[in-house]
Amino acid sequence: MKLKNFIMAVIFFMTANYTGLFAQEDEMNSEPGSEPEIEERVEKALLSGYIRNYMGVLTNGDNNYAIIQNTFDTKIEKQTKNVGFKANSVLYHYPEKDIELTLREAYVDMYFKNMDIRIGKQQIIWGKADGVFITDIVSPKDMREFLLPDFEEIRIGVTGVKSDLYWEDHTLQFIWLPVFSGTRPPEINSIWRPEASFPVMPVFHEDNEKVENSLKNSEAFAKYSLMTSQIDFELMGGYTWDDDPVMHVYKTINPVTKQITALDVYPEYHRLAAAGGSFTFTLGPFVLRGEGAYYSGKYFNSTASELKDSVIEKNYVNYMTGVDFTIWDIKNSTQFIQKIILDHTSDLNDDKFQNLATYLISRDFLNETLNIQFFVYYDIDNKSSLMRPKITYKYADGFDILLAANIFTGSQGKFGQYNDNDMVYSKISYHF
Amino acid sequence: MKILKYIAVLFIAAVITQTAMANSLTGYQIIEKAVNRPAPKTQKATLTMTLVSSSGSKRVREIDQFTNDDSKVEKKIMFFQKPADVRGTSFMNFSYSGDKADDQWIYLPALKKVKRISSDSKGDYFMGSDFTYDDLGDRNPKDDNHEILREETLNGEECYVVSSTPKDKDYMYSKTITWVIKNKWIGLKKIFYDENGDLLKTLNVIDYKNIDGYWIQTIVKMINEKTKHETIMNLSNIKVNDSVPNSYFSERIMKRGIK
Numbered sequence: 001m002k003l004k005n006f007i008m009a010v011i012f013f014m015t016a017n018y019t020g021l022f023a024q025e026d027e028m029n030s031e032p033g034s035e036p037e038i039e040e041r042v043e044k045a046l047l048s049g050y051i052r053n054y055m056g057v058l059t060n061g062d063n064n065y066a067i068i069q070n071t072f073d074t075k076i077e078k079q080t081k082n083v084g085f086k087a088n089s090v091l092y093h094y095p096e097k098d099i100e101l102t103l104r105e106a107y108v109d110m111y112f113k114n115m116d117i118r119i120g121k122q123q124i125i126w127g128k129a130d131g132v133f134i135t136d137i138v139s140p141k142d143m144r145e146f147l148l149p150d151f152e153e154i155r156i157g158v159t160g161v162k163s164d165l166y167w168e169d170h171t172l173q174f175i176w177l178p179v180f181s182g183t184r185p186p187e188i189n190s191i192w193r194p195e196a197s198f199p200v201m202p203v204f205h206e207d208n209e210k211v212e213n214s215l216k217n218s219e220a221f222a223k224y225s226l227m228t229s230q231i232d233f234e235l236m237g238g239y240t241w242d243d244d245p246v247m248h249v250y251k252t253i254n255p256v257t258k259q260i261t262a263l264d265v266y267p268e269y270h271r272l273a274a275a276g277g278s279f280t281f282t283l284g285p286f287v288l289r290g291e292g293a294y295y296s297g298k299y300f301n302s303t304a305s306e307l308k309d310s311v312i313e314k315n316y317v318n319y320m321t322g323v324d325f326t327i328w329d330i331k332n333s334t335q336f337i338q339k340i341i342l343d344h345t346s347d348l349n350d351d352k353f354q355n356l357a358t359y360l361i362s363r364d365f366l367n368e369t370l371n372i373q374f375f376v377y378y379d380i381d382n383k384s385s386l387m388r389p390k391i392t393y394k395y396a397d398g399f400d401i402l403l404a405a406n407i408f409t410g411s412q413g414k415f416g417q418y419n420d421n422d423m424v425y426s427k428i429s430y431h432f
Numbered sequence: 433m434k435i436l437k438y439i440a441v442l443f444i445a446a447v448i449t450q451t452a453m454a455n456s457l458t459g460y461q462i463i464e465k466a467v468n469r470p471a472p473k474t475q476k477a478t479l480t481m482t483l484v485s486s487s488g489s490k491r492v493r494e495i496d497q498f499t500n501d502d503s504k505v506e507k508k509i510m511f512f513q514k515p516a517d518v519r520g521t522s523f524m525n526f527s528y529s530g531d532k533a534d535d536q537w538i539y540l541p542a543l544k545k546v547k548r549i550s551s552d553s554k555g556d557y558f559m560g561s562d563f564t565y566d567d568l569g570d571r572n573p574k575d576d577n578h579e580i581l582r583e584e585t586l587n588g589e590e591c592y593v594v595s596s597t598p599k600d601k602d603y604m605y606s607k608t609i610t611w612v613i614k615n616k617w618i619g620l621k622k623i624f625y626d627e628n629g630d631l632l633k634t635l636n637v638i639d640y641k642n643i644d645g646y647w648i649q650t651i652v653k654m655i656n657e658k659t660k661h662e663t664i665m666n667l668s669n670i671k672v673n674d675s676v677p678n679s680y681f682s683e684r685i686m687k688r689g690i691k
Contacts, residue, residue: 048516081691111691116684125544152542166684227683229526229535232548282533285552326550367483367661368560369491397491397515431516 045078049088049432056425058191059405066191066423067145068095084109090153105157116164121157124175126223126236128278128289129320131358131377132337135236135276135293138175138221140243142184146192146418147377147386148406156181160219169228175221180211182269183243195417202249202263209245209267217241233279236293242272246299248309266309272297285325289335292319304347312348316341322358333360355380356414369394377415384410386418398431459578459594462612467570469617472646472672475499479510479667481561486660491515493559498690500676504529507681511689522686525551527569539686546683555604561663562633562654564604575599581609586621590614605632618647631657638664644672 050073056066070093077086085108092100107120124138131151133141139155147154160177186192211217221238245267252262276293295318299311322335337356344352357380362373373390390404405424410416457465481493494514500507505528512521520541527534534551554566576596583592591611598605606629611621618640626632638651648670655662680690 048519050517079689079691084691111688116688123544127545128547150542152544155544164684166682169682171683225683227537227546232537232546280548282535282548282550282552284533285550287548287550324550326552326556329556364560367485367557367562394491396489398517400517429517 045076047074047076047432049074050429051432052427052429054425054427056423058420059422059424060420066421066425069093079109082111084111103157104152114166116166118162119160121159122162123152123155123157124162125155126234126278127291128232128234128280129291129322129335129337130333130360131375132320132335132356134291134318134320134337135234135274135278137238137240137243137274137293138177140181140183144184144186144190144192146186156184169226171223171225171227173221173223173225175219175223177219177221178215179213180217180219180241180269182211182241182245191421192418198263199260200263202265205264205266207266209269211241211269231279231281233277235277237273237275239271239273241269242298245269246311247301248311249301250309270297270299287324289322289324290320292317300341301349302345302347303349304345312345314341314343314348329363331360331362334358351381353381379410379413379415382410382413382416384408384413384416384419386415400427400429400431402427402429457580457592459580459596460573462580462592462594462617463576463578463596463610464573465617466610466612466619467573470646471501472644473501474673474676476669476671476674476676477667478669479665481559482664482666483561484662484664491560493518493561496690498676498680500678500681507678509681509685520689522689524681524686526681537683537686539683544687546686561665562656562661563663563665566604567635567654575603576608583614584611586611589616589620591620616647618649633657641670643670646672648672 050071052069052071052073054067054069054071056068058064058066072091072093073088074090075086075088078084086105087103088105090102090104092102094100103121105120105122107118107122110117110119125136126138127133127135129136131147139158141154142149142156143154158177158181159179160175162173162175165172186194219238219240221236221240223234223236225234226232246269248266248268250264250266251260252264253259254261273296274293276291278289278291280287280289282288294315296315297313298316299313301310302312303310304312316339318337318339320335320337322333324331324333326332335358337358339354339356341348341350341352357378358376359378360373360375362371364371371390371392373388373392375388375390377386379385385408387407387409388404389407390402393401395401403424403426405422407422408415408418408420411419476496476498479495479497481495483491483493492514493512496511496513498509505526508525508527510523512518512523520539522539524537525534526536536549536551537546538549539546551565554569555564557564558568576598579595579597581593581595583590585591591613594610594612596608596610598607604627605624606627607625609623610619612618613620618637619635620637620640622635623631624633624635633654633656635652635654637649638653640647640649642648648667650667650670651664653662653664679685
């Protein structure tokens with residue numbers, strides 16, 4: 001079936017090219033004097049995308065391959081004064097797996113004088129934070145390779161309707177998602193599967209791990225944003241589902257020994273309401289950023305004996321403050337992120353305060369053909385981190401060679417649990 | 433004989449008048465006239481930048497740009513078309529007439545969000561070219577001390593040659609020398625010296641045009657004399673005083689582009 005999809009995709013592209021659906025750049029710019037007017041550039045459908053080879057090797061143990069992946073990303077888009085469309089399909093090839101063909105985005109646009117409407121599968125990104133998700137709760141995440149893929153690849157497109165209303169510097173956005181889609185977790189045997197320790201081998205009952213497609217189960221979001229010379233800010237709210245299922249754990253206890261003899265785990269999605277905002281402004285050479293949200297209806301795992309399914313509902317707050325600046329041609333960006341569980345009790349598995357910091361430094365060399373970057377996530381509570389040094393060389397226009405590493409430190413927490421997954425990797429990409 | 437005398441007198445008078453005019457202009461006035469020469473309220477153009485390394489390899493960047501200048505604030509929005517890996521990126525700059533720092537935003541299609549960035553680093557190079565952001569803008573003549581060095585003919589054009597020294601000793605250039613075409617008040621050449629006083633870059637205007645009454649540099653070439661890297665900027669599809677409404681300069685258009 002997957003092979004059939006692939007063949008259909010190839011036939012589609014060949015047919016589209018044959019029928020001249022796509023504007024070729026050479027065609028658009030070939031004759032002097034026949035260059036399109038600037039506003040006419042986007043009148044024809046445009047084919048773009050990239051081919052990429054991605055290879056990663058674990059530095060521990062037997063130096064197994066962490067990943068060998070070939071990617072063919074294609075985007076077709078067309079815009080006129082009143083309407084537009086975009087389709088972004090991605091084909092992933094792995095040596096020992098079936099070809100994976102996904103549709104990252106496929107939507108149509110309608111443009112009015114003071115309003116745009118987008119209908120279809122789309123990635124929607126909110127907030128001012130980088131690399132962390134606070135008010136950015138519309139598009140769920142693909143966590144099959146943890147937080148390592150490019151952010152475009154981590155976001156999962158959501159099917160829905162988005163409308164933007166504009167007046168002066170203000171924008172009011174409404175989103176309705178008729179179908180829920182949650183986080184895509186790592187596969188069972190993946191090295192990125194989060195560690196979970198149970199006193200006995202649990203039995204997972206995944207029948208509840210879905211949200212039925214119905215109107216009452218749809219999600220709704222709204223955002224007001226203002227972009228001015230002094231400050232940019234957003235206010236948001238959403239009535240959504242928690243993208244991650246909560247593990248309801250039922251214990252069977254031997255009445256004589258008082259020992260747990262069986263664990264039945266029922267993953268289940270729950271409704272979540274969120275409200276928050278974000279801002280950014282400049283102060284001399286500094287760009288200051290902030291973002292925060294209040295979440296109501298989150299379920300947390302607990303060891304409280306009175307809880308028959310080991311979960312309890314609590315509200316929590318998540319916020320970020322950050323600053324960007326450049327010194328000696330080195331770009332710096334740092335963030336502090338704190339999550340606070342309200343009405344916290346000591347039997348919760350999660351701490352009341354969870355503190356995280358990020359730091360990015362980046363510098364270009366050789367007229368921006370060479371970039372050296374270092375990014376770190378630091379889990380302050382568990383003293384664990386993920387360090388990501390990268391060197392990117394632009395060999396030619398659109399052709400990039402990336403050599404990088406992922407280094408995990410610590411022994412526990414979000415990053416320390418992957419301490420055996422240190423890897424070096426390369427990505428070689430050609431954009432067209 | 434009388435006629436010859438008459439011509440000679442006229443010639444001498446013309447030379448004296450010319451010299452007197454030049455002498456009556458200060459270096460500051462010449463640079464101010466060049467900076468403040470008549471400019472269109474709006475402009476649309478395609479900017480093609482060819483970056484040539486010392487080994488001769490070329491990289492090409494193509495940008496569609498729209499400008500609206502209402503004398504209080506100059507708004508510019510740029511849409512990157514080439515190379516393919518930056519297509520869809522847009523950059524917006526609001527430049528104010530007073531001392532207020534520029535406002536700048538960038539939209540990165542991979543991140544799908546508009547980010548505010550600091551305009552403080554005007555010494556940064558624009559898109560890997562040999563032009564800094566400051567080179568691309570109009571530097572306030574009051575920021576430098578100016579001195580006329582000489583008058584000379586360059587590429588068939590009569591020019592004033594003016595030396596400009598920054599009042600701020602920490603500025604990235606210790607001195608610049610500019611050739612300004614007489615009467616057109618357009619720069620034809622500029623030489624940049626680094627903080628140590630060594631020759632750093634040379635800017636040559638290869639072509640300029642009068643478009644609807646406005647003198648516009650259409651092809652310029654900047655050479656980094658130290659690295660021998662060079663950048664050729666070519667402005668095409670130029671339209672002046674065409675419709676570039678204020679609504680173009682918004683987050684909506686940064687994300688969507690102009691149709």
